Amino acid sequence: MLDRRQFLAATALAGMAAGLAPTVGMAQTGPISTNARIIIIGAGAAGTALANRLVRRLHGASITIIDPRANHLYQPGLTLVAAGLKPADYVVSETTDWLPSDVSLITEAVVAVDAVSRTVDTADGQSHSYDWLVVAPGLVLDHDAIEGFSLDMVGQNGIGALYAGPEYAARTWQAASQFIDEGGVGVFTRPATEMKCAGAPLKHTFLIEDLAEKAGNRSRMNFVYAAPQGSLFGVPIVAEKVRMLFGQRDIAPVHNYTLKSVDAGRKRATFTTPSGDAEMAYDYLHVVPPQRAPDFVLESDLPWADRWVGQGWLEVDPSTLQHRRYPNVFAVGDVAGVPKGKTAASVKWQVPVVEDHLVAAIDGRDGTEVYNGYTSCPLITRVGRAMLVEFDYQNNLVPSFPGVIAPLEELWISWLMKEVALKATYNAMLRGRA
C-alpha cells in the first residue's frame, strides 16, 4: 500500500504527465530544413494563425508578414459591441501580441503583387521577392459605393454600420439604443456581393429586436430586413428556419432590394429593385456595404476572371486553397475565391490545409489535407440564445455535436459557447494551438 508521501508524489507525477501529453500528441514529424522565402500578406486571423504554425514546421525559412495595421481585431465580437453587450476594446489587441518572434513584420501597405516575377511591392517603395506567397489581407468594405453615405455618419440620425470596426460598432449601438428608446421603423440591410459572415446582419436584427422587446417598446416599432437575394441565408435549410423565426418575431423580409443610397437628413434609404428604385423611410438603418478584395489584388493577375467579376477573390482550388495558375501562391480567409465562408471558423479550418500543402510543396511532396468548405456561425437569435449553424460547400449541415446540440434550435448552450469559448478558441487558433 502507498504511504502518504508516495501517494502525493504519484499524484503529482500523474498531473505532470497529463500536462505533457497534449504536447506529445500535437507534435508533427520534425521540422523541415529549408531556406525558402515565404511572404504572408496580412496579419489578421488567417495570416497570424498560419505564421504561428509555419514556424513550428519549417527550420531556416525566412517568413515575412506584411500588414500596416497596429491593431488586431477580433471581428466575431463586433455584433456583441453593436448590441451594447461588450465594450469596443473587447475586440482590439495588438498585431504584435500574436506573432512569433522569428517572423519579420513589415508594417507597410502592399501596393502591388507580381505573380510572374514573384515580388510584392509595399507603399514605402520597397520590392520584396518571395518563393511562396500566402495572400490573406482580408477584404475591403466599399462604403463609398453607397451614395450619400460616409462612415462619419455612423451613430447619428439613426445610422449604424457595425462591420466598419470597433469604434463604429460602438457608435452603431448608440444609434440602435436610441431607436430602441424612441421606436419607429428599423431597416436592416445586406449587400449583393459576397460578404463576411452572412449571419451578422441577421444577428444584429435579432439582437435589436430582442432588446426592444425586453425594453417593453416592441409595439412601437417595425422591423424590415432588406436583402438583395431571394432568400435570407445561403444555406436553404437555414434560410427556411430564419424565415420562420422572422415570422414569429414579426420581422418583415423584403427580397431583391439592394441598398443604393442614403439621405440621412430626410431619413430615407433608396434601394435598387427589379422594378426600379424604391424609397424607404427609416428611423434606424443598418448599412452593410458591398465587399471586395483590396485594390492590389484586383490589379494583379490573381483573381478569378470569370467568377465574382469586379470583386477580385483569388482563383484558388476550393479543396487546397492553392492558386490554380500560380502553384506557389495560396489564399486564406476572406480573399479566397471559394463559394462559402468568409468567417473566422472558415479560417480555423483553412489554415491547417494551407499549412499542409505549403509545407509539403516545399518538401517536394503533395499535401493530403482537404478543405470541404466548413464554416460555422453561432447565429444569435436573442441575448442568451443562439443556433450553432455549421455547414459545408454542399449546403449540408455538419454539426460538431450531433444528437447533442441541435443546429437549428435556439439554445442557451450555443450562446454560452459564443460568449465564453469563442474568443478563447479564436485566440488559441491565432497562436496555432487550435
Added chain:
Amino acid sequence: MKELTLGTMVAVFEEIFGRGLFWAMVAIAVLVTLAYLFVLIRDRSVSWKKFLLAQLSMPVGAVFAVLFVQGVTDSSFADIGGPVDVIILLGIALVGAIGMAILVYTLEALIGSRRTQTG
C-alpha cells in the same frame, strides 16, 4: 470543433481565464482535492458530522455556480431552449454542489469546529 484534444481544451481554457489564473485555479482545485484525500487518509473514515454540514452547503454551491455562469454571460433561466440546456444547467449546478461540499468538508476537517473536533 475539428480536433477536440486535451491540448486544444487546455489552450482554450488558458485563453478564457489567462494562463496564470487558469493554472492557479487548477492548482487550487488540485490542492483542495489533495487536502480532502489527506483528511480521508488521516482520519481513516468519513466523518458523518462533517459530512452533514458539507451536504447542507451543496445547494448553496449549486445555486452560486448557476448564478455565476448566468452573470458572466448576460443570460437567465428564460434562455433555456432545449433538453441539452437543462442538462448543462444541472451539470453546472452539480459541479458547484460537489465542489462546495468537498471544500466545506476539507476546511472543517483541517480547521475544525467545536461541533466536529471530536470526530
